[in-house]
Amino acid sequence: MAALQAILNGILVGGIYALIAMGMALVFGVMRLVNFAHGAFLMVGMYVAYFGYTLFHINPYWGCALVGAALFMMGMAVYWLLIRRVMGQSDFLQILLTEGIALCLVGAAQLLFTGDYRSISLPLADKTANLGPLNFNVAYGVSFVIAVLGVTSMYLYMKYTEMGRAIRGVAQNPGVAPLMGIRVRWISGISFAFGVACAGGAGALLLPVFYVNPTIGSPYNLKSFVIVVLGGMGSVEGAALGGLILGVTEGLTAYYWSDSYTQVVDFVLFLAVLLLRPQGLFGKKAP
Amino acid sequence: MAPLLQLKHVVKRFGGLLATNDVSFDVEEGEVVFIIGPNGAGKTTLFNLISGYVTADSGEILYQGQNIVGLKPYQTTRLGIGRTFQIVKPLPSLTVRENVMLGSFLHARSRAEAGKKADEVLGFLGLDRRADQLASGLPLAQRKLLEVARALATGAKLLLLDEVMAGLNPTESAEVVTLLRKLKDFGVTAVGGVEHIMRVVMALASRVVVMDQGGKLAEGSPQAVVHDPRVVEAYLGSKYQKGGAPP
Amino acid sequence: MSRARFLPAVVFFGLLLTLPWWLRDAYLQQIVFRVVIFAILGIAWNLVGGYAGQLSLGHVAYFGIGAYSVALFHETWDWNPWLGTLAGVVLACLAALLIGSLTFRLRGPYFVLSTIAAAEILRLLALNLSFTHGAIGMIAPGFFEEPNGDRKTYYAALPLLFLAFALTVWTHRSRFGYYLRAIRENEDTAMAVGINPAVEKLKALLFSAALVAAAGALYAGVFQFIGPDSVLAIDMSVQMALIAMLGGAATVWGPIVGAVVLTVAAEALKTYLERAHTFFYGLLLVLVVLFLPGGLVSIAKQRWFRRTAPRAQAA
Known part of the structure; x- marks a missing residue:
């Protein structure tokens, strides 16, 4: 029973992971860019939600859409000012640039807000609900539901809107897309901004259950890429599934071993998948 | 004496695509053999198979009598198989001499x-x-020549020249041909890949292998191949007949 | 010509050797010591990240292994720090063999992320295992007794810097260095001239890891207190890359110039940077990538080429 409880906890966290990783997957799929600032944007989202709550009493649950919108604009700006200039250059420079952006964001947060841990206390976070014999924290439950809504709407957007189809077109074949009249740069910008918005929105959802401080985002770079790799590169559905798998793995690790080793297991899993099944757990083997 | 290079029933699939379909031919020492075929006929795959960039699914590739299927590219290079790439890739930050030194x-x-x-x-x-x-x-x-130079400098006995003429004007091609002719004096056997039968190929090749859709269509002296009805029909048909008299 | 080439190196190391005689201020001496350590790290990273073009952001792993070895072997078996350093270098090389043979099979972003993952695994282990005392960290023995322990350690660091520098000079001109650059540009072309990329990259990583581990051991000996967040932090990996990139990747002098500029700038801005050093490094990294990907050395080179180009053409 306790193991089932661990799995449930894992699934709840995994839903939020899925949202974070989906942003990473989108950017990677469309731009072949690993955004090393992804975790930093998540941290920014948490701070925005934090001040939205403390200053304007905006509940992070419905505020996460506002945070997502704010981060979307920020992502757009970062793309046009910085990322755009290294598109088409080596991975080497692209990665260093996003790492530099991450350091700037973390450093700016340290300057503005100090390294203190901050948190908000929603009444929801103290409540526990039952699901049969299992129980869960209501705040986690609500975050999970919203994250799943976010992932689903993103999936539908990609599938049924013109822009979504264009984005997928570029992701599947960046060479051909320009010939079909899709403006790749514009699409790259939108995708990057969407990716940042996912990270930011997820940050808002994490706020009720986590502390926020400037370096809170750094493990999420690797975590989301673990998920992206698990789910097969660059697919939204894969990211959703990968997020759940990672969440459950962490839940079980915490239960059977120790809370402190969840990240070690994450990274070992990451290396193992990259080396043994680079096409992801579900992807077809590439030629 | 055994041929320098022998391909025996070599097969390579990429997914559902048969990139190389049961190809066999020999290359004797001192020959200049050209592999001819339209874009996508499987020339580059053939070069990749011989030099070890891709591994054959079945069949044998013998170099100096040794089966080299499964060897890595740097191992085939060390055995004496040099190659150039269709897209030339010199190291831009090094001088021409330094680029060639990479080989030597x-x-x-x-x-x-x-x-x-x-x-x-x-x-x-x-x-x-x-x-x-x-x-x-x-x-x-000259970048194409630099590629040849780098491959020669590795001490290659067999030189695989992928699309060595592509992108060159007639004068430049003629210059390259003159140089390739001299390769024999250097103790090098050359296998070149080109898209079209050109005057220069006719003049240079001791033998021609015609590829089409992954399979070997014909093989023989340039004259014989040009007059082979299958070749004229399947490959040369449109392009060649429009071009007028044989070169 | 060939003798003049050595002039900058002779002047540079001459200055460093005679430092205690012309720079009396203990605080400034300490800054120079930091420059020396950072230069060693930058040079070591440059072998893998610069010449071989493999963007490792997990180099702190080897630094941590060096530092922790000094402390651990001292605590467990009472080894002196020299022996601990040796053990650290050996262990770092073994770790490099393992990490390298796994991660070098990956390319591009996968490689970068896998190096980070490997280093993070080490950090998390140091943070959670009992014998490393977790987040509390460890006490490391000093290399020399007082008085003047710091100055003696400085003189112990100089040969290491010289070794690292000499290794770079050799690499720059040797077959090994050409092979690394060939791998950086294109592994397929590299294989076509008989290079086994896996082996050459591993060689570069071994040299690099050994140097970084030795620097880590020296760091532990000087600061005498180490923890997962000081000697295994990912920021340190980024800093090594920044030093080399700022000065000029795949150049002989780049990492040294980078170490000098970065350390002096950080020190000069210290009053403002108290809490802003992360921001400062980030900004610098962004600026270097966007405006100076060839590093500071490339500016000097361009000047030189512009001056000599007409003559070269006439010749």
């Missing part, structure tokens, strides 16, 4: 020895005046 380092004991060997090859190919120039500044024809 393989069998040189010192930097000086590698430099000497590089100068020798550069002189042979007429690139010696460019030796101290950065490779990024070379025009296309």
Whole structure:
């Protein structure tokens, strides 16, 4: 029973992971860019939600859409000012640039807000609900539901809107897309901004259950890429599934071993998948 | 004596695509063989198979009697198989001589020895005046020659030249041909890949292998191949007949 | 010509050797010591990240292994720090063999992320295992007794810097260095001239890891207190890359110039940077990538080329 409880906890966290990783997957799929600032944007989202709550009493649950919108604009700006200039250059420079952006964001947060841990206390976070014999924290439950809504709407957007189809077109074949009249740069910008918005929105959802401080985002770079790799590169559905798998793995690790080793297991899993099944757990083997 | 290179029933699939379909042919020492076929006929795959960039699914590739299927590219190079790439890739930040030295380092004991060997090859190919120039500044024809030089400098006995004429104007092609002819004096057997049967190929090749859709269509002397009805029909048909008289 | 080439190196190391005689201020001496350590790290990273073009952001792993070895072997078996350093270098090389043979099979972003993952695994282990005392960290023995322990350690660091520098000079001109650059540009082309990329990259990583581990051991000996967040933090990996990139990747002098500029700038801005050093490094990294990917050395080179180009053409 306790193991089932661990799995449930894992699934709840995994839903939020899925949202974070989906942003990473989108950017990677469309731009072949690993955004090393992804975790930093998540941290920014948490701070925005934090001040939205403390200053304007905006509940992070419905505020996460506002945070997502704010981060979307920020992502757009970062793309046009910085990322755009290294598109088409080596991975080497692209990665260093996003790492530099991450350091700037973390450093700016340290300057503005100090390294203190901050948190908000929603009444929801103290409540526990039952699901049969299992129980869960209501705040986690609500975050999970919203994250799943976010992932689903993103999936539908990609599938049924013109822009979504264009984005997928570029992701599947960046060479051909320009010939079909899709403006790749514009699409790259939108995708990057969407990716940042996912990270930011997820940050808002994490706020009720986590502390926020400037370096809170750094493990999420690797975590989301673990998920992206698990789910097969660059697919939204894969990211959703990968997020759940990672969440459950962490839940079980915490239960059977120790809370402190969840990240070690994450990274070992990451290396193992990259080396043994680079096409992801579900992807077809590439030629 | 056994042929320098023998392909026996070589097959390579990429997914559902048969990139190389049961191809067999021999290359004798000192020959200049051209593999001809339209874009996508499987020439590059064939070169990749011989040099070890892709591994054959079945069949044998014998080099000096040794089966080399499964060897890595650097191992085939060390055995004496040199190659050039369809898209030329010199190291832009190094000089022409340094680029060639990358090849000659393989069998040189010192930097000086590698430099000497590089100068020798550069002189042979007429690139010696460019030796101290950065490779990024070379025009296309000379970058192609630089590729040949680098491969020669590894001490290659068998040289695989992928699309060595592509992108060159007739004058430049003629110059390249003159140089390739001299390869024999250098103790090198050459296998070249080209898209079209050109005057230059006819003049240079001792034998021609025609590829189509992954399979070997015909093989023989340039004259024989040109008059082979299957070749005329399947490959040369449209292009060649429009072009008028045989070269 | 060939003798003049050595002039900058002779002047540079001459200055460093005679430092205690012309720079009396203990605080400034300490800054120079930091420059020396950072230069060693930058040079070591440059072998893998610069010449071989493999963007490792997990180099702190080897630094941590060096530092922790000094402390651990001292605590467990009472080894002196020299022996601990040796053990650290050996262990770092073994770790490099393992990490390298796994991660070098990956390319591009996968490689970068896998190096980070490997280093993070080490950090998390140091943070959670009992014998490393977790987040509390460990006490490391000093290399020398007082008085003047710091100055003696400085003189112990100089040969290491010289070794690292000499290794770079050799690499720059040797077959090994050409092979690394060939791998950086294109592994397929590299294989076509008989290079086994896996082996050459591993060689570069071994040299690099050994140097970084030795620097880590020296760091532990000087600061005498180490923890997962000081000697295994990912920021340190980024800093090594920044030093090399700022000065000029794949150049002989780049990492040294980078170490000098970065350390002096950080020190000069210290009053403002108290809490802003992360921001400062980030900004610098962004600026270097966007405006100076060839590093500071490339500016000097361009000047030189512009001056000599007409003559070269005439010749």
